[in-house]
Amino acid sequence: MNNATLIFESRYPEQESKYLFSNAPEQLQMATLTEDSRWQAVVKRDGASDGSFVFAVSSTGVYCRPSCPSRRPRRENVTFFAKPQEAESAGFRACLRCRPKAASGNPQQTMVKAVCRYIEQHLDEPITLAQLGEQFEQSPFHLQRTFKAALGITPKEYADSCRMRGFRQKLKSGQSVTRAMHEAGYSSTSRLYERTTSELGMQPAKYRRGAIAAPIRYTCANSPLGRILIATTDKGICSIQFADSDEELEQGLKQEFPFANRRRDDDTLAATVHSLMRHMQGLEVAPTLPLDIQATAFQRRVWSYLQSIGFGETRSYSDVAKAIKQPSAVRAVANACANNPVAIAIPCHRVVRSNGDMGGYRWGIQRKQKLLELEAGK
Secondary structure, eight states: OOOEEEEEOOOHHHHHHHHHHOOOOOOGSSSTHHHHHHHHHHHHGGGGTTTTEEETTTTTTEEEOOOOOSOOGGGGGEEEEESHHHHHHHTEEEEEETTTTTTTHHHHHHHHHHHHHHHHHHTTTTOOHHHHHTTTSSSSSHHHHHHHHSSSHHHHHHHHHHHHHHHHHHHHOOOHHHHHHHHOOOOOOHHHHHHHHHHHHSHHHHHHOOOOOEEEEEEEEETTTTEEEEEEESSEEEEEEESSSSSHHHHHHHHSSSSSEEEEOTTTTTHHHHHHHHHHHHHHOOOOOOOEEOOOHHHHHHHHTTTTOOTTEEEEEHHHHHHHTTTTTHHHHHHHTTTTTTTTOOGOOOOOOOOOOOOOTTTHHHHHHHHHHHHHTO
């Protein structure tokens, strides 16, 4: 299964950026932080704690955010405050280096979000790095490096994903190719057709017709985790789901592919079901399977790595984030796992929390635990 062939389509990375820019984890929130844990966040310059609290230094009269790059003060000189206003009321002034009064507590994330909004509002214009740099008063190199560190893709790739997502949605709604092209922000037909082969897998007109009534075959069967649904297109498997009943599975497939021509085909898919069942029970490694699934650039990186995790092994969410060279994107990794449309084929069940807890699972924690037990031979 780890060698399955992936066929991805890029999707607008709205969900991944939402989680990358979410608030600090619950254990780092001011309400639950102890004095010692706050101090450790300051010592480690933990950027995830920015916005949760500020620390003030009595010897300098300055207050900072936890990730401030300045020299660490002596512990006895430090006082913690929930908000910058509280520190200022106590007579401290804001650090000019880390700017703790920034709206999000993290100027880089604030800048990246602003760049995203700017790109979305100018999709019909050829935006260059030089223009973005001038707009946000950053060098083009620094802006691109900061943007990619936050989202895992470049500003150009983000703009391309936005345009393609808009184009795809307009085609599905029945608009003509020409109208959808202009409204999505493509300036010319040639520019659009340069991307359609890799992004849509076909000519736009054909995609428009197929998106409304694309044929999808599916089957439902028993599994060690309850009822399972496997659905395929002409390219490969597009959905693998678990539920308690066929009605629930079919409703889930309908919600995922509302415009498709869905047809149950138990006989044709019987061999695929048999192979997956043997794989789940550790009786054989499933053969290479083509997958026809959509993914953002970030999801593609996460899901590809998940397929490299061996049978019976696990990784933590932070392990995955580090492996794809996005160590701060732990929440985005968890979100990518939660949006995996093909259970087992992309083994998101092999990702657990650092402390060994199960973490989340799209099809239920009990199923995740059962899967791991099956792979461990229990």
